[in-house]
Amino acid sequence: MSVLPVNPAELLAAMASGDQRALDALYRAWSPRVRVFARLQLAGCGLDAHAIADEVTVDVFHDVWRAPMRYDGRVAFGTWLLTLARNKAIDQIRRHGKRQAREDSIDRDGHDQAQLDESDHDPGPQARHEGAQRRHGILDCLRRLRNPLQRESLTLWAIDDLSVADIAQIQQAPAGTVKTRLFHGRLNLRQCLERWLVQEGQA
């Protein structure tokens, strides 16, 4: 059995020739990141984010398998893959008629306050380490950002070290708009984290 390459471009070329092992390798390497991104995309839209994110992830890689050479290398592979995931997630939200968050908050940057719902907040009784609790808190705050475009910008900013230009490409928005989303998203995230730390008695 030959050793599979890890370079996405090489895996895609192998997939184009019908090598399903290349798809498996690509899936194992990238699906967790796609799934995390999709879950955050679907957070707060009133749907079962976990189940639909799983579906989105499978959809994305199914599309990649059907036309692997659609990736032309003009952008980083991660950027391209997350763009597919974003479009699939938006399709799912539209299909389920739950677009309220995305549609209603057309860039109300700076006016959203991430609010922490105490009754809903559960840092996890299983979380034994402070670091794990903090990570949980950060993700919780990220999910609670009211503006989904801020949440998306922050996720992309952190998930794969994407530049503002890359994020602008994915969101199909001007770079200035992305910077604004990032600025206010960071602001709201910090405020949420401060409240969370106060609640946890760590401040």
Next chain:
Amino acid sequence: MTEPMNQDDRELRDALRAALDAEAAAMSPDAGLAQLHRRLRRPAWWRRIRWPSLPSLAPLTITALASLCLVQAWLLWQPRDPVDQLQWRSLPGVTAQPAASLRARFAPGATIAQMNAALAQAGAAIVAGPLADGSYLLDALDPQAALRSLQAGGITVEAATTPSHP
């Protein structure tokens, strides 16, 4: 290319990235892979249609073709009304020109009437002309008699039989 950022932003991004990485690491990389494989195995809709196989279609196809041949043969052997018989008709305006047997050149001052009279007397008719040298190709039932008649006439400058009619 990443943009320059201050220390607070960097710390926030690192914390966020660590949280996202931890979330991703907690997931099984094989989660959903079986579902993907099932979807890949599911054939396209046109493959899911149960087309009859070619061998099973063979008797039906052969019977249909044989029936068609029999019907065609029966139609061919049917007696027909003479009116329906195929008839060859010449197309208007397309008539074969008779071969020229003579070549004659008339005097430059000869009138049409004089030419017609000479041709009628010789029993000849114009087939083609005037050619580049002013001559005409003629046809006559008796080329030699026609040649003599034309040569005897006063308006013919030059007359001769064509090579195919010496």
